[in-house]
Amino acid sequence: MIKKGLLIVISGPSGAGKGTICKKLLDANSNIKASVSATTRAPRVGEVDGKNYFFLSKENFEELLSLDEFLEYAEVYDNYYGTPKKYVLENLNSGNDVLLEIDIAGALQIKEKFKEGVFVFILPPSMEELKKRIVGRGTESEADIKKRYGAALEEISQVIKYDYAVINDDLDRALADVEAILRAEGCRVNRLYEDIQSRF
């Protein structure tokens, strides 16, 4: 019996460091696959279909949408973006875990359709640190920084809708937390029940 993989959904405000955690998680665990989104926007130079995105026509995307083939989707500036169910389920069924780094709106859509998912929110250690990290990018105006900071606080207020919160005050510790969450979720009785019944 192949043990089904876990879908781990990671969100968090900009400045929380979720991108780095996800990258490290994928690098260190070959059984975790990054989810690949579908989009109707045109490929950019160097982007590979099926790797960076699944590039779809608008008609194709809408057909899949009508067939409930997305775990979540959004329309942004006249283009669709979405998470195809098929890619995720195929990986889970073959025993891989699937990692999905996504904004809160997307995560909450997934939670409705796929409640077996593991929902993790990455947090910066403090407001001061959050501000420092946003400023530290050095690419934005004062007004943009203020806006981004306000948006981050608003996002953090949504943490209660997630299963787990990882406070990223130390990258290695945060990574170990996420890995422990995956390992522990693999021991959840409701996930193991069939396996246990088959053993006894």
Place this chain on the structure above:
Amino acid sequence: MIKKGLLIVISGPSGAGKGTICKKLLDANSNIKASVSATTRAPRVGEVDGKNYFFLSKENFEELLSLDEFLEYAEVYDNYYGTPKKYVLENLNSGNDVLLEIDIAGALQIKEKFKEGVFVFILPPSMEELKKRIVGRGTESEADIKKRYGAALEEISQVIKYDYAVINDDLDRALADVEAILRAEGCRVNRLYEDIQSRF
């Protein structure tokens, strides 16, 4: 702010190896304290009050019982045994985790009174291995072995009432599973919510 500790409740049939896992867990993690039971039975030679048990008079035990001062209790051959709330809560409040190895009836009583507990069921890897381990003790008659084996299967059917199941096919792996469960539970949003609110 001191982060509150976790109460981890471990059960499992005889032959699952829960005793060894608990001992290793305590040896390897100084922040995990073993719960100390109270009893009305007389101390045996070498037993230390407050370490092996809290030794109480029957009157004293019944008074505490009437004050709802036990997380669970049982009466066995005219003696009471129980888990005093005070010892557990004091440790949790000072940031220690508390480990309680207990039978299923006790665990289910605790689950009603203290739903924040983490309930872990330790399983042998298979029926064959279970039988082997029960026989392997070499101290019991055929009839006793049969009885013990039947009781173990009956106990395993209760696993669904627990949060986590750890299949003990390899001691180090099982121990790492339990440690991951504790680490992950420490990241549960409902446990961290106050801490997060105080940060942002």
